[in-house]
Amino acid sequence: MLALRLARGAHPLVLLRRLMVAAASAGVGFLLLCTLMYALSHPEDSAAVVRLLWCGLPLATTVYLAVTVARTDPGTRPRPGLFAVGLGPFRLCALAAASTALTCTLGSMVALLFFLHLRGDLSGLPFDGAAAGMLAAEQPLPLPATLTLLALVPLLATVATAVVLRPRAAAPDAEESSGTPGGLPWGITLVALGLAVETYTSDGRADDRPAGVLAGWALTAVGLWLVGPGVTHLCGRLLQSVRPGATRLLAGRILMAESRRLGPPLGVMCAVASGAVTATAAYGSAPQPWSPLTTLGATLVVVCTATTLLTTAIEVRGARSEATTALRIVGAPATILRRAAALRAGVLVTVFVPLTLTVGALAAAPLTR
Template identity: 35%
Template sequence: MFYLRLVRGYRVVDLGRWLLTATAAAVVAAFLLRALGRALSDPPGAHSAAERLLWCLPPLIAVGWFAAIAARALPVHRAERIAGLRAAGAGPRRLRLLIAGEVALACAAGALVSLLLFLVLRNDIAGPVLAPELGMGEPLPPAAPIALVTLLPLVGGIAAALAVPGRDALPQDRSAPAGAAFGLPRVLAAGLLTAGGTLTELYALRPAAADDPRPLQLPADLGHTNALLFGGWAAAALGAALLTGPLLAGVGRLLALGRPGARRLLAGRGLTGLAPRLSAPLAALALTLAVVLTAVRHWVAPGASGTGPLPAAEALLVTGCALAAVVARLTELRAARRPVGETLLRLGSSPQLLAAATLLRWSLAGLVLLATGGLTAVLGAGMLT
């Protein structure tokens, strides 16, 4: 009943966040139920059940990531709701559980829609093309689909609960110096990028590189590689993604150097202040885009074997969840910075100046994202053969 009352007060942003979460959960539930259907229809020993479930792990992690970002944005975006619950006697732990329950209900709604569609299609409605994917003609264990569908609200609720600590139950100023926030990540990112890139180059330039059998078979028809080469690329890709936050803060500091005008000063200081809270979603988006672009480059290369619809659908879902997480964090930051903009307007700043500073700030953030994601994609281009 409490969540039904919340739905009555939903705005467009709240409804969009709820529908996106439910849609992503429905797609992942469809992947899990498809794996169940293939396990029922394939002959014994044809494919490993663990391998089928591992294919569902990346989109499941992506849904959990998006649920965590959306839950963390809720206290800032709907400050009046949180303040009202606190006034009614709800403590930080109860608020965290309420937010987690809201996200879990969205995931459960999407998963139930997929389960209902799965059961309806198994009732002699699906054609011969979908029959192997649904396991038609084979008895369905009742516990199997229920267990798979329950996994979605469990992952979404836990991710949401962990993403909203008790100290963040009420909106507050959590600004911290960018240099202190990015001290360790900057060193770690530089170390990973240098070590991974050096390892990849040394391995590729060794005398026996042309005769290397590269026994590691990659999934989704991505060809062959070597475990050492793959490890070097993964380390370099992670390092490039972790550089996103420090680069954002560094670009903001450079923009405010010297004697900047009002537009440069507002854009530079704003970018430096937003970098700690924007770095994680942008780093995840950069890494996701790099992996997806590397895979797409191999799929469309001349002579490459075609891949099925499942890898493409998973790549689309993971990219969409990463992009939606960035949009949710931007919505959170916009709500948190709204009092700053109102104060500047009261002090005499023109709306055109604020709009120009915002445009400059996000243009530079987009360039940083392209730089880190492009660097990771270039490193990945040399890994696949």
């Protein structure tokens, strides 16, 4: 009940983020239900399992978006006076998890209603049964399997939120004194392993062994997610190299301080963009017809990834607001702050765009031979 009241009284931007999570949850639920009905109507087709595996991509990006929105929610942050009324760190973590569960469950309910409406099971509304053939309206809808698939997003998002936001022992000095984030070597290893798996399992086209291609791309995506903080940290060091001035020094220090927060969504965006480069290179000469469900899945992945990156950027900007105010108080010109922001954006684009194109080209090489 408290989570519902906080959701009703939240800022419009926070409500918009939660609405995005609910919409993404609805889209993933609809994809899972469509995959279920395809498997029931085509029991002899082994591609149904592959379709279910491909649904894991929008599922993962939706869970990642839900965790990011929960982490940036001001209603679940520790504030003075909350501990006195019984809202300590553990209660706030449980509140964030409950809000995530409520938002994702709402999206799953919308997905079920929309699915039943397009099948023609619900009448009295426009477009009744408009997709009855595609959704196998002649097949009965199994209730246990339906509820299990619809519970995937709320369950995974709630567990992930509770794990990420769980109270930890504060050790700010150790975190500030560490060097480059430690995930860089592991990320490079996973990227190389993912490219190797994709090269080994593919035979000239991604349609021949889609499960192997999916496994290779998943490993590459996880590797880029781990690489993101380290690359962002190195971008900050790059800005401060060769006798830096005040602007480059400020921009580099900010990138190094924000690498742990901004790096992971940058790595995920790099993975999604490299996947798009791979698909373009593999099917550029022979365009493949995209079904509505494929378009929906790709749209979910891109929108969720972009929203996660934008939400994280807003979060880190708010986190350094006090430092920005202090710089203005001591007389720092506004032009220096704007130039520092432009330098940060420029060096990130300069480094991550070639990385994306390189990974995409290497992933597309075995698919175009």
